[in-house]
Amino acid sequence: MGEHERERQVCGCGLARREVVLGAAALGATIPVVAAAADNERRPKAGDRLVHSMGPKKGQPLRVEDLPLGGPGVLAFPMDPSGLVLDGSRFNEVVAVRLDPASLGEETRKGAAEGVVVYSSICSHEACPVNMWNDYEKMLVCSCHGSMFDPREKAAVVFGPAPRRLAQLPVKVESGVLVVTGPFDGRIGAVRAA
Amino acid sequence: MIKRSLFVAAALLASTASVQAYTPVTDARLANPEPHNWLMTRGNYQGWSYSPLDQINVRNVKKLVPVWTFATGKRSGHQSPPIVNDGYMFITQPDNQVIALDARTGEEIWRFQGQGPEEFSALHNTNRGVSLYDDKVYVAMLYGDLVALEAKTGKVAWKTTVANWKVGEYMTMAPLTVKGKIVVGISGGEFGVRGFIAAYDAKTGQQVWKTYTIPAPGEPGSETWRGDDWKRGGASAWMTGNYDVETNTIYWGTGNASPWFGDQRPGDNLYTASTLALDGDTGKIKGHFQYHWNDSWDWDEMNAPMLVDYNYRGRNVRGLIKVSRNGYLYWLERLQNGAIGFVDAKPYVYQDVFASIDPKTGRPTYHPDKVPGTGKKASFCPSLWGGKDWPFEAYNPKLGMIYIPANDNHCGFLEGKVQEYVAGKWWTGVDIPDIGFTVKKDAKSFGEIQAWDIGAGKKTWTVLYPNSMNWGSILTTAGGLVFNGGTQDRMFRAYDARTGEQLWQIKTSSGIIAPPASYMIDGVQYIAVQAGWGVDPQFQQGLLANLIPGWPKATTEGGVLWVFALQE
Ligand code: FES
Numbered sequence: 001m002g003e004h005e006r007e008r009q010v011c012g013c014g015l016a017r018r019e020v021v022l023g024a025a026a027l028g029a030t031i032p033v034v035a036a037a038a039d040n041e042r043r044p045k046a047g048d049r050l051v052h053s054m055g056p057k058k059g060q061p062l063r064v065e066d067l068p069l070g071g072p073g074v075l076a077f078p079m080d081p082s083g084l085v086l087d088g089s090r091f092n093e094v095v096a097v098r099l100d101p102a103s104l105g106e107e108t109r110k111g112a113a114e115g116v117v118v119y120s121s122i123c124s125h126e127a128c129p130v131n132m133w134n135d136y137e138k139m140l141v142c143s144c145h146g147s148m149f150d151p152r153e154k155a156a157v158v159f160g161p162a163p164r165r166l167a168q169l170p171v172k173v174e175s176g177v178l179v180v181t182g183p184f185d186g187r188i189g190a191v192r193a194a
Numbered sequence: 195m196i197k198r199s200l201f202v203a204a205a206l207l208a209s210t211a212s213v214q215a216y217t218p219v220t221d222a223r224l225a226n227p228e229p230h231n232w233l234m235t236r237g238n239y240q241g242w243s244y245s246p247l248d249q250i251n252v253r254n255v256k257k258l259v260p261v262w263t264f265a266t267g268k269r270s271g272h273q274s275p276p277i278v279n280d281g282y283m284f285i286t287q288p289d290n291q292v293i294a295l296d297a298r299t300g301e302e303i304w305r306f307q308g309q310g311p312e313e314f315s316a317l318h319n320t321n322r323g324v325s326l327y328d329d330k331v332y333v334a335m336l337y338g339d340l341v342a343l344e345a346k347t348g349k350v351a352w353k354t355t356v357a358n359w360k361v362g363e364y365m366t367m368a369p370l371t372v373k374g375k376i377v378v379g380i381s382g383g384e385f386g387v388r389g390f391i392a393a394y395d396a397k398t399g400q401q402v403w404k405t406y407t408i409p410a411p412g413e414p415g416s417e418t419w420r421g422d423d424w425k426r427g428g429a430s431a432w433m434t435g436n437y438d439v440e441t442n443t444i445y446w447g448t449g450n451a452s453p454w455f456g457d458q459r460p461g462d463n464l465y466t467a468s469t470l471a472l473d474g475d476t477g478k479i480k481g482h483f484q485y486h487w488n489d490s491w492d493w494d495e496m497n498a499p500m501l502v503d504y505n506y507r508g509r510n511v512r513g514l515i516k517v518s519r520n521g522y523l524y525w526l527e528r529l530q531n532g533a534i535g536f537v538d539a540k541p542y543v544y545q546d547v548f549a550s551i552d553p554k555t556g557r558p559t560y561h562p563d564k565v566p567g568t569g570k571k572a573s574f575c576p577s578l579w580g581g582k583d584w585p586f587e588a589y590n591p592k593l594g595m596i597y598i599p600a601n602d603n604h605c606g607f608l609e610g611k612v613q614e615y616v617a618g619k620w621w622t623g624v625d626i627p628d629i630g631f632t633v634k635k636d637a638k639s640f641g642e643i644q645a646w647d648i649g650a651g652k653k654t655w656t657v658l659y660p661n662s663m664n665w666g667s668i669l670t671t672a673g674g675l676v677f678n679g680g681t682q683d684r685m686f687r688a689y690d691a692r693t694g695e696q697l698w699q700i701k702t703s704s705g706i707i708a709p710p711a712s713y714m715i716d717g718v719q720y721i722a723v724q725a726g727w728g729v730d731p732q733f734q735q736g737l738l739a740n741l742i743p744g745w746p747k748a749t750t751e752g753g754v755l756w757v758f759a760l761q762e
Binding site: 054055089090091122123126127128129131132133134135141142143144145146159160161189190 | 312313314315316317319614616619620625626627728729732733736
């Protein structure tokens with residue numbers, strides 16, 4: 001995957017804020033204040049649009065024509081209807097790939113639009129960014145230990161230590177722009193104690 | 195899911211073991227460790243990985259049997275040696291775990307579970323062990339904290355943040371204790387960090403000094419960098435250093451230059467791929483030796499050289515012996531003012547990059563077609579994992595021999611590109627799928643143990659592994675033995691240190707990539723090692739399975755400590 005698809009750093013400030021949530025709750029503070037502070041960390045949901053997360057088009061809507069047919073993928077963050085980019089959590093970053101719709105598995109196709117599939121870019125192994133592309137095998141590749149995921153089949157693991165597929169984010173296309181139609185269909189991140 | 199605590203939280207499990215008195219660790223003990231203990235990662239400050247115990251020896255090692263084992267409950271690569279102090283044993287695991295055991299019975303005394311930020315991602319989910327001082331145990335958290343634990347209880351005495359994981363800094367090494375200070379260095383050479391080594395007061399956790407491994411403009415060595423390249427120039431410091439008590443000098447190694455392609459940061463790029471000599475009190479750089487300038491092969495030289503005095507070509511040398519990732523074995527000299535002198539260097543595996551080495555300075559020249567660059571593909575041997583990666587070589591002072599866990603017959607090719615820098619993300623100039631890895635077509639073996647006579651400058655014997663690389667650190671003993679795991683077949687083996695004859699082996703629970711250690715309690719000598727395959731050997735195994743028909747795709751994961759003694 002080329003440099004234009006690399007994501008930008010997302011601050012993990014949400015972590016500190018969630019510590020405050022508990023402290024504040026204990027003191028009887030009202031929850032809405034906290035919820036507002038965490039707006040850019042919430043997970044994507046129906047109605048959010050995707051925007052480029054890095055490169056020259058960073059922050060601009062992700063359009064179908066921005067995606068080369070057959071890969072590689074492009075990294076994106078969801079943006080809420082008010083225009084707030086949900087980049088407060090790196091776990092919100094996704095990778096979008098445009099493929100021949102006929103090549104998509106039946107289950108995968110349900111969340112795809114015009115051949116575009118969108119997955120969490122957080123690897124299920126050690127939570128590294130899945131932001132690379134194997135152009136021979138046309139597979140998504142993790143940037144830490146090379147796990148490969150098949151974008152045509154719900155991002156199933158085809159190689160490497162990742163224990164689980166990537167979560168899919170269902171999308172539709174509106175005026176050429178990718179729009180989220182529902183939440184991730186699986187959990188995000190690695191399973192570990194620490 | 196609600197997280198109750200986001201950073202370090204100790205989970206202390208109640209102990210059923212009878213907790214015995216704890217012997218405080220002093221400077222004097224660290225300078226002269228008792229033979230029956232294993233007080234630091236490599237056994238002594240010189241970094242020998244040598245045990246002076248000889249109850250287990252060439253004559254009886256065949257009777258070595260497991261006396262107890264202990265499941266760590268963790269997967270991923272286990273890379274820490276058991277650290278033993280008068281009956282207490284401390285082992286660490288991936289996921290920021292530390293366990294204290296009764297070294298005689300295997301009873302668990304306490305367990306510490308550090309907890310990092312949920313969004314932390316781990317390129318190397320491992321830990322290489324604790325260091326000891328007074329009544330405390332020190333451990334570096336993967337996500338960047340240094341934590342002091344009470345040795346008897348595992349309670350947190352203090353913690354401090356050393357590394358910033360959001361910019362790709364993290365920690366995997368065992369700290370080094372030097373005169374009441376705990377010295378650590380950071381990982382992150384694949385993320386565009388600027389490396390550093392820092393010392394903290396053992397009692398309070400206050401920082402005493404911090405030395406960047408890349409000079410800022412105006413500092414000596416800064417002339418070897420262009421513009422702002424130094425800010426993300428690499429030279430991480432991800433392995434524990436060694437220490438010369440007599441001159442109060444810490445020898446610490448540095449990693450690859452960043453990004454990987456030298457033409458993106460013209461100059462020698464000091465102090466990447468070097469050994470630094472640091473003043474123990476101040477961290478001031480007293481000397482350095484750079485193994486290869488303008489690194490373009492991801493050849494970290496992170497391991498500190500062993501402190502070995504030797505006689506070479508008729509001259510007594512207060513020496514350093516360095517088994518380099520670049521495929522050369524170096525004879526160096528510790529000069530009184532802290533400078534590092536060059537004595538000799540010889541390839542110990544096939545290396546096709548160096549055209550020559552200056553006999554006075556040790557500076558190499560390169561075959562230009564073996565130097566990858568931006569838009570310039572080049573192949574080179576050995577591959578980026580080098581003739582030897584981080585696993586420890588060992589020195590046996592009774593025999594004057596060193597033992598190298600080497601890997602030969604593998605090469606790599608790389609072609610660089612300019613990658614957009616994103617803090618905390620892979621930034622090497624090449625994507626993972628484009629990292630070329632090859633093996634020699636007619637290769638009969640890959641992993642090796644090489645024994646070298648240091649004074650004679652000659653290899654004396656070699657063990658070859660036809661079906662595996664060797665990722666195992668070596669332990670040598672006064673019993674005339676060499677212990678080594680490191681192969682993907684889960685074996686742990688003992689060899690005659692004089693001849694290389696295999697004397698004993700056992701099939702363990704997983705591949706062994708942790709250093710073995712030896713200790714004695716109540717007159718019984720033990721050999722102890724953690725099995726637990728993962729990280730780089732596992733990744734490389736996957737690549738090899740694609741290249742070599744029949745190569746096993748995976749070795750089972752899961753950590754188990756094995757403790758051996760002679761059958762009664
Ligand atoms: S984190 Fe993705 S393969 Fe390890």
